Each structure stands twice: as structure tokens, then as C-alpha cells.
Amino acid sequence: xxxxxxxxxxxxxxxxxxxxxxxxxxxxxxxxxxxxxxxxxxxxxxxxxxxxxxxxxxxxxxxxxxxxxxxxxxxxxxxxxxxxxxxxxxxxxxxxxxxxxxxxxxxxxxxxxxxxxxxxxxxxxxxxxxxxxxxxxxxxxxxxxxxxxxxxxxxxxxxxxxxxxxxxxxxxxxxxxxxxxxxxxxxxxxxxxxxxxxxxxxxxxxxxxxxxxxxxxxxxxxxxxxxxxxxxxxxxxxxxxxxxxxxxxxxxxxxxxxxxxxxxxxxxxxxxxxxxxxxxxxxxxxxxxxxxxxxxxxxxxxxxxxxxxxxxxxxxxxxxxxxxxxxxxxxxxxxxxxxxxx
Ligand code: 2P0
Numbered sequence: 001x002x003x004x005x006x007x008x009x010x011x012x013x014x015x016x017x018x019x020x021x022x023x024x025x026x027x028x029x030x031x032x033x034x035x036x037x038x039x040x041x042x043x044x045x046x047x048x049x050x051x052x053x054x055x056x057x058x059x060x061x062x063x064x065x066x067x068x069x070x071x072x073x074x075x076x077x078x079x080x081x082x083x084x085x086x087x088x089x090x091x092x093x094x095x096x097x098x099x100x101x102x103x104x105x106x107x108x109x110x111x112x113x114x115x116x117x118x119x120x121x122x123x124x125x126x127x128x129x130x131x132x133x134x135x136x137x138x139x140x141x142x143x144x145x146x147x148x149x150x151x152x153x154x155x156x157x158x159x160x161x162x163x164x165x166x167x168x169x170x171x172x173x174x175x176x177x178x179x180x181x182x183x184x185x186x187x188x189x190x191x192x193x194x195x196x197x198x199x200x201x202x203x204x205x206x207x208x209x210x211x212x213x214x215x216x217x218x219x220x221x222x223x224x225x226x227x228x229x230x231x232x233x234x235x236x237x238x239x240x241x242x243x244x245x246x247x248x249x250x251x252x253x254x255x256x257x258x259x260x261x262x263x264x265x266x267x268x269x270x271x272x273x274x275x276x277x278x279x280x281x282x283x284x285x286x287x288x289x290x291x292x293x294x295x296x297x298x299x300x301x302x303x304x305x306x307x308x309x310x311x312x313x314x315x316x317x318x319x320x321x322x323x324x325x326x327x328x329x330x331x332x333x334x335x336x337x338x339x340x341x342x
Contacts, residue, residue, distance in 0.1 A: 001178040001179075003155045007099055007152070011144070015142050016100060019139045023067040026063070029057055029127060029163060030122065031055065031124075032299065032307050033162075033301070035231055035253075037050070037052040037171065038050075040215070041173075042179065046156075046161075047174070047179045050227065055196065056165065056167060057196060057328040059328075061116065063113045064134070072107065079112070096132070096156050112132075114128070116198075117198065117200055121206065127163050132153075134149060147184075147185075149164055150164045151179065159171075162184045164184055170184070171184045193245075194250075195311060198307055199326075221264045222267060226260075238253050238254065250309070252297065255299060255309075258299040274304055283306070286298050286306075294310075294317055295311060296318060
């Protein structure tokens, strides 16, 4: 099944005619995976090999506004600056919009604003595609469920399936070849004392996109065989840690999960290494502080920067050691009852 067939299955033809309104808007939060998505069983539909689990950063994310324009091409404005129609970013976005445009009779101005440090690689495509789908839902008046929007967002970028909710979200891998059972689900748990800090260490462009890196890992790493087993264990332990508010368990499993994902990359051929000297230096500082009694853990995605995990009671101590850290979530809004419209 291809993307168009999935969309036709989810939305009737009547819903795919011209937009109902002149404009539509949506906000979606960035999500940080505590148990990572790494590897696809279907590259066209972004269907994962394993489930994954994330926490949303409540006030950090992407707002997309779509406005119908009387022009022959789409215009994309990112953080106030118009982007060239030939840039890979705009091409990927327009290709995605085309999935919902059976006749090329209308075009849009797409305004995307992200309030996360974009150059530092924290602005994953997840919040971007999720906010785009919420804006399309508004523009077309689909009244689609969050589950449907999660599947639609996944077609743009896998991790976007988790950005439709606040709080903890599990993206179920599912087994259906068409992916109708592969979407995000909020956990009915909140943890107001849990904090996430963004530690920006190096803003150079990535050596390889996460999309390609995933593919290369699955195709060539002998260690990848152990990844699904690790994820099965980690999901159980993370949910237990969230249930019991057991922070050392949550921190140690999230950190180990990230390092194990990077281990599969290091063992791929050719090797993939997102660590930079600054990354390793920060990891050693975190481990030393932990040995000295500070409950501080990290997670790392497909880039050199770290996300710090700690409790509200330790904010000041963490800030003394990492004054440059951006406090992105203090857990107080990690409530699944609040939906992503903010
Ligand atoms: C995650 N990452 O779970 C993992 C951890 C990066 C490292 O999801 O190809 O941009 O669009 O489905 O979602 C980044 O990959 O990849 C990612 P595509 P995506 O957050």
C-alpha cells in the first residue's frame, strides 16, 4: 500500500475536495523519545520495527498556519523567512501537501514557526509534520480523530506520530502491513516533577540524516538483531518507572536505550557516529555528577546534542553545572488530558 491509498482509506473523497476555509492553523509539541524509534519495516509508510515511547515538551514545538493563495505554487515561510521552492525542505513539504491535493487547483502559503533552537537540531521534523496535519484538519474541516491525524503525520515523518499529544505517548509499532494499527497513544499518567533540559553542544549540520542512518543500521549492523529485544524490555521498565514515579529507573533505562541505539549505529558499515568530543565530555561530566549523588541522566537522538533528565527539586543544581541548558519541560504540563492544540 502507498501513502495515497492510506489517505483514501482514512478520509473519504468528499473530505479531499478543496479546502473548506480560507486558512487553518495548528500547534504540535516537540517530543523526546525515552525509548527510541530506530528502524523501519516499511520505508514508504514509515512503519517502525519496534514501538517507542516519548515525552512532549509542552511549550516547545511548531505552529503551522495554512492560507489559500491565488498563485500557481506554494510559498513556505519558516520562522519569518521565505524559503526557496527548490530547497529540499520545501520540496519535501510540497510533496506531502500534494498527497491531499487530488487536483492541483489550489495553493497555499505555509507559515511555520518553531520556538525551539532549530540550528541545534532540536527542531525535529516531528513537531513540524504534526502541526501541519493539525492545520490541514482545520483547513479542510475533516474533524478527524487524533488517532487518524497521528497516522497521517507518520506518513510525513515517523516520530511525528507521537507529537499529537502532550505528556507521555507510546507509538505502537502495529502489525498491519498498511499501518492502520501504527499510531501514537497517550499514557494516562502525568509526572509534574520530571524535567527535560536541552543541552546544545554543537550546531554543525549532521553528517547523515536520521532517515538514511536508520536504513544503514538495519541493513548492516550485526548488533541490530538485539534492538527489538532491548526495546521490549525498556518499554516495560519505562512504563513501570512512570507508574511508580521511580526516577532512577526512568533515567537509567532512557539513557541505556539511547546508548544502545548509538551502539547499533557504531556497528553499522560504514559506521555512523553522532558523538562529538563535546558530547563525550558532557556524558562524562553527567556520569561524574551522578557518582557524586546528583540524579541526572541524559538521552541523545540523531545528533551530537544531549537532552538532560532530572527532577524539579534538582533544577538549581543542574543549572549550576550546565548554565547554558534550556529548561524545556518542568513536567507540570505533562498531562495527557491537555491535547496538542495547546
Ligand atoms: C526517535 N529519531 O525516536 C528517534 C531517535 C532519531 C533518534 O525518530 O524517516 O525524522 O521521518 O521516519 O522520525 C528521527 O527520525 O525519521 C527519530 P523518518 P524521523 O525520536
